[in-house]
Amino acid sequence: MKTKILLVDDEDDLEVLFKQIFRRQIQANQYEFMYARDGQEALAVIEQFPDIDVVLSDIHMPVMDGLTLLAKLSETNPIIRTVMVTAYGDMSNIRTAMNRGAFDFVTKPVDFKDLEVTIEKTIRYVNQLRETAELKAVDEMKTRFFANITHELRTPLSLIISPVDKLLETTDLPVSYQQQLSTVRRNARQLLRLINQLLDINKLEAQQMDLVTEVGDLPGFVAQIVDLFRPSTDIKQLNLAFTTDMPPGNYLFDAGKWEKILYNLLSNAIKFTETGGITIRLSQTPTAARLAVADTGIGIPPDKLPHIFNRFYQVDNSRIRTYEGTGIGLALVHELTLRLGGTITVQSYLNEPTGLQGTHFVLEIPVQRVNNYKEAQPVVTPTTSMDLLLPAKATVAESQSVDTTPLILVVEDNAELREFMIAELATTFRVRSAANGYEGWVLAKEELPDIIISDLMMPRMDGYALIEQLKADPATDHIAIILLTASLEQDSRLKGLSYGADEYLTKPFHVGELRLRLRNLLNRQQKLREQYRQQLAQPEPSTPLEAVQDQFLRRLYSLVEQRLDDSSLSVEWLADQLAMSRKTLYTKVNSLIQLSPNELIRQYRLRKAIDLLRAGHNASETAYMVGFESPSYFTKVFREFYQQTPTDYLKT
Numbered sequence: 001m002k003t004k005i006l007l008v009d010d011e012d013d014l015e016v017l018f019k020q021i022f023r024r025q026i027q028a029n030q031y032e033f034m035y036a037r038d039g040q041e042a043l044a045v046i047e048q049f050p051d052i053d054v055v056l057s058d059i060h061m062p063v064m065d066g067l068t069l070l071a072k073l074s075e076t077n078p079i080i081r082t083v084m085v086t087a088y089g090d091m092s093n094i095r096t097a098m099n100r101g102a103f104d105f106v107t108k109p110v111d112f113k114d115l116e117v118t119i120e121k122t123i124r125y126v127n128q129l130r131e132t133a134e135l136k137a138v139d140e141m142k143t144r145f146f147a148n149i150t151h152e153l154r155t156p157l158s159l160i161i162s163p164v165d166k167l168l169e170t171t172d173l174p175v176s177y178q179q180q181l182s183t184v185r186r187n188a189r190q191l192l193r194l195i196n197q198l199l200d201i202n203k204l205e206a207q208q209m210d211l212v213t214e215v216g217d218l219p220g221f222v223a224q225i226v227d228l229f230r231p232s233t234d235i236k237q238l239n240l241a242f243t244t245d246m247p248p249g250n251y252l253f254d255a256g257k258w259e260k261i262l263y264n265l266l267s268n269a270i271k272f273t274e275t276g277g278i279t280i281r282l283s284q285t286p287t288a289a290r291l292a293v294a295d296t297g298i299g300i301p302p303d304k305l306p307h308i309f310n311r312f313y314q315v316d317n318s319r320i321r322t323y324e325g326t327g328i329g330l331a332l333v334h335e336l337t338l339r340l341g342g343t344i345t346v347q348s349y350l351n352e353p354t355g356l357q358g359t360h361f362v363l364e365i366p367v368q369r370v371n372n373y374k375e376a377q378p379v380v381t382p383t384t385s386m387d388l389l390l391p392a393k394a395t396v397a398e399s400q401s402v403d404t405t406p407l408i409l410v411v412e413d414n415a416e417l418r419e420f421m422i423a424e425l426a427t428t429f430r431v432r433s434a435a436n437g438y439e440g441w442v443l444a445k446e447e448l449p450d451i452i453i454s455d456l457m458m459p460r461m462d463g464y465a466l467i468e469q470l471k472a473d474p475a476t477d478h479i480a481i482i483l484l485t486a487s488l489e490q491d492s493r494l495k496g497l498s499y500g501a502d503e504y505l506t507k508p509f510h511v512g513e514l515r516l517r518l519r520n521l522l523n524r525q526q527k528l529r530e531q532y533r534q535q536l537a538q539p540e541p542s543t544p545l546e547a548v549q550d551q552f553l554r555r556l557y558s559l560v561e562q563r564l565d566d567s568s569l570s571v572e573w574l575a576d577q578l579a580m581s582r583k584t585l586y587t588k589v590n591s592l593i594q595l596s597p598n599e600l601i602r603q604y605r606l607r608k609a610i611d612l613l614r615a616g617h618n619a620s621e622t623a624y625m626v627g628f629e630s631p632s633y634f635t636k637v638f639r640e641f642y643q644q645t646p647t648d649y650l651k652t
C-alpha cells in the first residue's frame with residue numbers, strides 16, 4: 001500500500017532533495033510525497049487529502065510554525081502522525097513538540113537512512129491506528145444494527161399479540177383454538193420480553209436509562225412478586241419462602257427496576273433448581289435494602305462464576321443445553337443494580353463436603369424510608385404478567401380462567417408511537433389500539449377497557465371529544481383516561497383535566513412514567529373496587545348503600561331496590577333499564593365492583609336482609625321480602641355468605 005507523506009518546510013531545495021533520495025520508493029509506488037511551505041498550507045493540503053499518513057514538519061516557518069501545526073493536527077486528525085525535522089540541539093522546541101503529540105523527531109542535517117527507518121516505524125503505528133479505528137467503526141455499526149433490529153422486531157410482535165389477545169376473548173372459542181392461541185400469545189410475549197430486555201441493556205450501557213422513584217411498601221411489593229412465582233414452584237414441587245424484617249411502610253424505590261431484577265433472579269433460581277427450594281430474604285442495612293436470593297439448585301462452578309454477569313454468557317453453552325435462555329438476564333440484573341447505585345455479589349456451592357448446595361445472590365440497593373406521608377401508600381402492584389412464568393403445560397388452566405389482566409386501549413394517530421406503546425405494554429397488559437378518537441370511542445364501548453391512553457390531536461375525533469363522549473355514556477364513564485399532550489401549554493392540560501381526564505403526560509414521555517401512572521390508576525381502581533365490595537358485603541349501618549359514591553352503582557342499587565321482593569328480577573331487565581347490552585352491563589359491573597350482575601343482585605338482597613332482620617322481621621318474612629323463593633334456600637345462601645344462620649345472626 002502506498003504511504004502518503006507530507007513534507008512541510010520553507011526551504012525550496014528540500015523538495016528536490018527528497019525526490020532524489022526516495023526515488024526508488026516513489027517509483028515503486030511505495031511513497032508519495034506532497035509538499036507544503038508552512039503550517040497553514042499543510043492544513044489545507046490535509047483537508048484535501050485526509051488519507052495522508054505521515055507529516056514531516058520543520059519547526060521554524062513563516063505564517064504558521066510547526067508547533068502550532070502540531071497542536072491543530074492533534075485536535076482535528078486522530079490518525080496522522082507527525083515527525084519533527086529540526087535543528088540539532090533545539091532541545092526545548094523538541095520537548096514542546098513531543099508534549100504536543102509529535103511521534104518522533106530527526107535533526108538537521110538529515111540522516112536519510114535514519115529518516116527512512118523513522119518513516120517506516122511511523123507507518124506501522126499509523127496502520128495499527130487505522131485498523132483499531134476500523135474495528136471500532138464496525139463494532140459501532142454492529143451495535144446500531146443490533147439495536148435497530150431489536151427495535152424493528154417489536155412492531156410485528158406487538159401486532160401479533162394484540163389480535164391474539166382479542167381472539168382469545170371471543171366467547172365460545174373452541175378449546176383447541178384457545179389452547180393454540182394461548183401458546184402463540186405466551187411465546188410472543190416471551191419474545192417481546194426478551195427484546196425489551198435487550199433494549200434495556202443497550203439503554204443501560206449507553207447510559208440512557210432514567211431513574212424513576214416511587215413511594216410504596218417495598219416489603220409488600222417484593223412479597224407480591226415472589227407470589228407470582230408460586231405457580232411455577234408448585235409445578236416443580238419446590239419450596240418458595242419469603243422472609244423480611246424490614247418494617248412495612250413507605251419507601252422510595254424504583255419499582256420497575258426492582259421488578260426486573262427480582263424477575264430474573266427468581267426465574268433463574270427456579271430454572272436451575274430441581275429439588276429443594278428458593279428462599280428470598282429482604283432486610284435492612286443503615287442505608288440500603290439487602291436482598292438475598294438463595295436456591296438449592298445445580299450451582300455454578302468457581303471458574304465460571306466471574307463470567308455470569310457478562311452479556312450472553314451461559315455456563316452450559318453446548319448446542320444441546322438442558323436449560324432455555326439467552327444469557328441476558330444476569331447482565332441486565334447487574335446493570336440495573338449498578339444503575340440503582342447498588343452492589344451485587346454471588347456465591348455458589350457444589351460438591352461441598354458440608355453438603356451445602358446451590359447459588360446465593362446478595363444485592364444491596366439504596367432505598368429510603370419515608371415518614372412524612374400521613375397514610376400508608378398502597379402497595380405498588382407489580383406488573384409482571386403471570387402467564388410468562390408458567391411452563392407450557394399450564395396452558396389449559398390458563399385459557400379456561402377469565403383473563404383478569406388489565407385491558408389498556410391506546411388511541412394515537414401516529415402509527416410509530418402507537419406501535420411503540422403497544423410493544424411496551426403488551427408484555428404486561430392486554431392492549432387494544434385505535435388510530436383516532438372515533439375508532440377509540442367505538443372500541444371503548446365494545447370492550448370497556450380499564451384505562452384509555454389517548455392522544456389529543458387526532459383526525460376524525462380529537463382527544464377532548466373522545467373524553468366528552470366517554471363521560472356522557474354511563475357504560476363508559478368510569479374508564480380512566482390518560483391524555484398525551486404534545487404541548488407543555490397549561491391550557492390544553494387544564495382543558496383535558498376539566499373534561500375529565502385522570503392524568504396527562506407530555507410528549508415525549510418516559511415509558512417508566514407511563515407505566516407508573518398506569519399502575520397508580522389501576523391501584524386506585526382496585527382500591528375503589530374493594531371499597532365498594534366491602535360496603536356491599538358488610539352490614540355496617542354506618543355505610544348505607546344509598547350513599548355509595550359511584551353514580552352508576554347508586555342507580556343499579558335503586559333499580560334492585562325497586563323490585564327487591566321480586567324473585568324474577570333478572571339481569572336482562574336491569575340491562576334494559578340502563579339501556580345497555582347484557583355484555584356491557586356485565587363488564588361494567590365487573591370493573592366497578594368485581595362481581596357479576598347476578599352476584600351483585602344476590603349480595604344486595606342479603607345485605608338488605610340484615611337490615612330487615614335488625615328491624616325485627618323473622619327469617620321467613622325476611623326471605624320473601626328480599627325476593628327469595630323459599631325461606632330454606634334463603635337460610636342456605638345466608639349461611640354461606642355470613643357463616644351464620646339468620647337466626648344466629650339475630651342473636652349476636
Ligand code: ATP
Nearest residue numbers: 268269272299308314315325326327328329330359
Ligand atoms: P435468560 O436469562 O436470558 O433467559 P439465562 O438464564 O441462561 O438466559 P442469565 O440469567 O444471564 O441467562 O444467567 C447466565 C447463566 O448463569 C445461566 O445460563 C446459568 O448457566 C447461570 N446461572 C444463573 N443463575 C443461576 C442459578 N440460580 N443457578 C445455577 N446457574 C445459574
Ligand code: MG
Nearest residue numbers: 268325329330
Ligand atoms: Mg436468566
